[in-house]
Amino acid sequence: MSKVYVGGVGMIPIGDHWTKSITDLAADAALKTIKAANLQNPEMIVVGNMFSATGAKQEHLGPLVTSELGLEGIPAFKVETACASAAAALNVAYTYVKSGEVDCALAIGVEKMRDLEPSDTTQSLSMAERYEYTSSMGVSFVALNAMLARMYMDKYEVSRDELSYFPVLAHNNAQNTTHAQFRKPIEIANVSRSPEVSNPLTLLDCAPVGDGAAAMLLVNEKKIAEINDEAIEITASVGTTSRFSIFERDDMLEFTATKEATKKALKESNTSIKDIDVIEVHDAFSIVAALSLEAMGFSRSGEACKDACNGIYDKNGKYPSVTFGGLKARGHPVGATGLYQAAEAYLQLSGKAGLNQIENANVAITQNVGAVDTSSYIHVLKGENN
Numbered sequence: 001m002s003k004v005y006v007g008g009v010g011m012i013p014i015g016d017h018w019t020k021s022i023t024d025l026a027a028d029a030a031l032k033t034i035k036a037a038n039l040q041n042p043e044m045i046v047v048g049n050m051f052s053a054t055g056a057k058q059e060h061l062g063p064l065v066t067s068e069l070g071l072e073g074i075p076a077f078k079v080e081t082a083c084a085s086a087a088a089a090l091n092v093a094y095t096y097v098k099s100g101e102v103d104c105a106l107a108i109g110v111e112k113m114r115d116l117e118p119s120d121t122t123q124s125l126s127m128a129e130r131y132e133y134t135s136s137m138g139v140s141f142v143a144l145n146a147m148l149a150r151m152y153m154d155k156y157e158v159s160r161d162e163l164s165y166f167p168v169l170a171h172n173n174a175q176n177t178t179h180a181q182f183r184k185p186i187e188i189a190n191v192s193r194s195p196e197v198s199n200p201l202t203l204l205d206c207a208p209v210g211d212g213a214a215a216m217l218l219v220n221e222k223k224i225a226e227i228n229d230e231a232i233e234i235t236a237s238v239g240t241t242s243r244f245s246i247f248e249r250d251d252m253l254e255f256t257a258t259k260e261a262t263k264k265a266l267k268e269s270n271t272s273i274k275d276i277d278v279i280e281v282h283d284a285f286s287i288v289a290a291l292s293l294e295a296m297g298f299s300r301s302g303e304a305c306k307d308a309c310n311g312i313y314d315k316n317g318k319y320p321s322v323t324f325g326g327l328k329a330r331g332h333p334v335g336a337t338g339l340y341q342a343a344e345a346y347l348q349l350s351g352k353a354g355l356n357q358i359e360n361a362n363v364a365i366t367q368n369v370g371a372v373d374t375s376s377y378i379h380v381l382k383g384e385n386n
């Protein structure tokens with residue numbers, strides 16, 4: 001088995017890209033990455049994407065993007081696991097390099113969401129849930145998460161304002177993120193009193209809808225020595241699944257996929273939770289940030305919002321989280337998100353995070369989930385001081 005290193009990363013700003021096709025977005029992120037790594041020839045390409053068929057009327061993304069890059073002649077395909085598609089793509093690229101099949105693999109995540117009418121976006125997102133039990137009944141993705149938020153607030157006596165801290169943290173951290181969709185700081189009252197989308201979740205509890213693409217080049221020991229000064233290693237890439245529908249689960253407030261994947265990833269990395277310097281958590285909704293951080297072990301059950309309000313997830317806190325703004329403010333172009341998270345973790349560990357830099361960051365963990373923790377992917381990255 002080979003060790004796996006990050007050769008380079010590339011991200012495009014998230015937002016409205018009316019003049020670019022999904023192929024253009026993916027190719028832009030890939031070219032930035034290839035340029036950053038100064039390496040022209042990945043031996044395979046995997047594209048993470050959730051709903052190009054409805055969002056861009058396009059499938060067969062792997063060969064399409066590969067051809068656009070002038071790299072035809074290598075294996076290329078798309079993987080889809082809802083909002084975790086990009087982390088799943090990273091997992092596939094990682095496995096190709098780790099197994100020794102290739103020296104160099106390129107993972108790209110891309111999504112074009114803004115071309116759709118809002119109701120069609122909601123419908124496309126709902127495809128991550130089981131149709132006959134949810135979207136056919138008019139239950140949106142936001143509504144499912146709102147139900148969890150209500151249960152959580154009742155069970156653990158969490159106030160509306162306590163839940164509101166996660167978006168505040170995200171927006172604060174995004175102020176200097178050039179690739180972020182929203183860079184304006186907000187306060188607790190803005191979140192609690194923004195328009196209600198699905199009770200108790202408000203507009204500012206929700207990740208926005210945006211177009212985006214991010215990529216990461218993965219290489220083995222031989223290649224990293226040729227291309228980069230710093231060697232940021234991916235020490236674990238673990239994906240798993242839970243019971244598909246939330247109502248079939250023993251405890252709807254427990255994210256078992258994230259819990260199991262985190263345990264396994266930390267073990268594979270020979271890392272304790274106390275060693276983590278940076279967390280890129282899947283904060284698609286305030287409630288998802290809370291349940292994820294609890295499942296990963298950073299907060300006890302029912303305490304993540306209170307911990308957040310006490311500053312432990314702040315930039316200068318014990319476990320800095322969403323250091324570039326997270327899904328909430330950097331943005332969540334669903335099938336691309338996992339690679340934004342991984343690229344940001346890489347920037348932190350290589351000291352290239354600019355004004356977002358967490359001092360002495362050496363170990364980072366990323367968590368990217370599909371649907372309500374139905375799929376979960378955990379990546380652990382380590383800098384050179386490990």
Ligand code: COA
Binds near residue numbers: 206
């Ligand atoms: N956070 C902050 N601001 C947001 C926002 C968000 N999530 N969504 C929209 N806005 C802003 C817009 O920029 C716009 O501001 P402006 O009037 O100053 O230009 C305003 O709010 C209205 O935007 P609009 O696009 O009309 O919002 P919308 O009502 O169509 O969509 C949501 C709002 C919350 C319904 C939409 O963002 C959404 O569905 N989010 C969840 C996406 C999701 O489920 N992702 C998968 C999760 S795993």
